[in-house]
Amino acid sequence: MHKNTKIMKSVIQNIKEAECEGILLVVSNPVDILTYVALKESGFPQNRVIGSGTVLDTARLKYLLGQHLKVDSRSVHAFIIGEHGDSELAVWSSANVSGIDLEHFEEIRGMKEEERPWSDIYREVRDSAYEIIERKGATYYGIGIAVARIAECIVRDSRAVLPVSVLLSGEYGLYDLCLSIPAVLGQNGAEQVLEIELDDSEKMQLEESAKEINKVLAEIMGQLIPGTL
Numbered sequence: 104m105h106k107n108t109k110i111m112k113s114v115i116q117n118i119k120e121a122e123c124e125g126i127l128l129v130v131s132n133p134v135d136i137l138t139y140v141a142l143k144e145s146g147f148p149q150n151r152v153i154g155s156g157t158v159l160d161t162a163r164l165k166y167l168l169g170q171h172l173k174v175d176s177r178s179v180h181a182f183i184i185g186e187h188g189d190s191e192l193a194v195w196s197s198a199n200v201s202g203i204d205l206e207h208f209e210e211i212r213g214m215k216e217e218e219r220p221w222s223d224i225y226r227e228v229r230d231s232a233y234e235i236i237e238r239k240g241a242t243y244y245g246i247g248i249a250v251a252r253i254a255e256c257i258v259r260d261s262r263a264v265l266p267v268s269v270l271l272s273g274e275y276g277l278y279d280l281c282l283s284i285p286a287v288l289g290q291n292g293a294e295q296v297l298e299i300e301l302d303d304s305e306k307m308q309l310e311e312s313a314k315e316i317n318k319v320l321a322e323i324m325g326q327l328i329p330g331t332l
């Protein structure tokens with residue numbers, strides 16, 4: 104964290120000197136912290152600084168749900184939000200397959216309640232990076248595709264909704280930190296941040312996730328340029 108914060112600061116300094124008018128897409132970890140650092144250091148408007156956030160985690164969730172439900176993952180609508188890390192959460196309350204909620208879809212597909220592996224799926228999504236790193240040292244293909252997808256939305260101004268890491272300004276009662284919630288992505292970056300509906304337990308989990316991020320932010324705040332916070 105400290106090492107990458109330092110690197111991020113020097114990279115942002117160079118970008119500022121080049122008078123860049125582009126959009127900053129942060130991928131390095133811890134991505135929510137470094138997105139915040141990039142935002143504060145660059146002074147760019149918040150729509151122009153985004154982190155890859157939970158786009159990859161969300162793709163993994165859709166893939167695993169698709170496998171379980173025996174349906175194309177592109178027909179699965181579900182999000183992982185919060186920190187890109189251990190405190191992230193799956194928004195089960197609004198997850199659906201083409202408008203049909205998951206439980207109903209499982210019934211339609213002839214699956215029994217006891218066969219519902221949602222918590223296993225969540226754990227597999229949350230921990231998959233650890234497993235990949237253990238087996239081959241680093242993760243690169245999945246994140247490569249996620250970054251290409253985000254860049255495509257910006258370059259083509261396609262306005263897809265993806266869960267990128269953005270500055271929160273009151274969404275879910277949270278302020279002044281970056282974490283992932285769905286946002287409309289186009290040529291202006293995160294055009295609009297969407298406060299999707301969460302049930303009470305999901306709201307609590309998101310607050311816990313924000314607390315984890317805030318703990319780390321408090322630790323690195325001393326490293327940022329004074330007066331920028």
Ligand SMILES: NC(=O)c1ccc[n+]([C@@H]2O[C@H](COP(=O)([O-])OP(=O)(O)OC[C@H]3O[C@@H](n4cnc5c(N)ncnc54)[C@H](O)[C@@H]3O)[C@@H](O)[C@H]2O)c1
Nearest residue numbers: 110113114130131132133134155156159187241242243246
């Ligand atoms: N957000 C995600 O989902 C996700 C997924 C995979 C990797 N990552 C993160 O991406 C980062 C890079 O991972 P990697 O596997 O590509 O690592 P890597 O070691 O292969 O690449 C890091 C690159 O950064 C360059 N570099 C180092 N210091 C620099 C500096 N001061 N200025 C400019 N460039 C500098 C190095 O030369 C190297 O090319 C890590 O922080 C990793 O955790 C994030």
